Amino acid sequence: MFFSTQSDFRDWLEANHDSARELWVGLFKKASGKTGITYKEAVDEALCFGWIDGIARRIDDERRIQRFTPRRRGSNWSPPEHEARGGVIELGLVHPAGLAAFERSKQDRQRRYSYEGRPHELDPAYDERFRANVRAWEFFQAQAPWYRSTATYLVMSAKREETRLRRFETLVADSEAGRRIKQLTSAPPRQRAEQSPEGPSRQPG
Known part of the structure; x- marks a missing residue:
């Protein structure tokens, strides 16, 4: 699905983030000269709703499609995702579903650190x-x-x-x-x- 603007993708997520299992978003390469939502814009909107980008597939020399899915619990957040997350939160763009995903990731990380620090050897x-x-x-x-x-x-x-x-x-x-x-x-x-x-x-x- 190709979106003309970032807000169009946000409208789709608003209506489908809690029911759809995936979405392949169409993206134009810069050299094509065509306009549409950019990869960064798509990732930012996905973060706002607790979604994550996945694999990409080439359509032709001008277009590709990028897979987006709801983030699975326990999945790792990359440094760029953490940075982008902070940006969209500051702008007040995050949907409650996205805030819930952020909170789950924080809890998962705390549990992992707690487990890693637990005793694994006898005195x-x-x-x-x-x-x-x-x-x-x-x-x-x-x-x-x-x-x-x-x-x-x-x-x-x-x-x-x-x-x-x-x-x-x-x-x-x-x-x-x-x-x-x-x-x-x-x-x-x-x-x-x-x-x-x-x-x-x-x-x-």
Whole structure:
């Protein structure tokens, strides 16, 4: 679809941003001498409604089409997008749908940073004790990465030392017995906690 002006594209987004799954926007190359919405104008309007540009396809020497879709939750924002986002916000052009997309991206980023900063290793003293129990350690090391990471987090995330120690001793005892800790026995095999920005639920400690 070719739009003569930026406002025409905005009108389309206003009417269809929450129902359409995609739109291929037609763009003229500068050398064509033809007028119409520019790539930057299209991207700015898409940002205002929580949409994002994707792949482009050449039509001929003068025209191409650019795919636009609603932004998926968890998708990364590039530096140019962050810059453009700030500009359209300052101008007061952002639709509520766009503001919601901005807020989701902020929350996703905060969750990722929170996950990256969480403990992935046992305290050195705990680690030494765990390794000393060869049977328990071998069982633990034979488990999937997501299980080791999550079990470690459950131990080290406790606020009180006595809670950490109790969870650690349970982990060692269960490992020595050849079984996973109770909290993770029902976890699906395909789960990959280390790839989840949210991570497992925090237990009180």
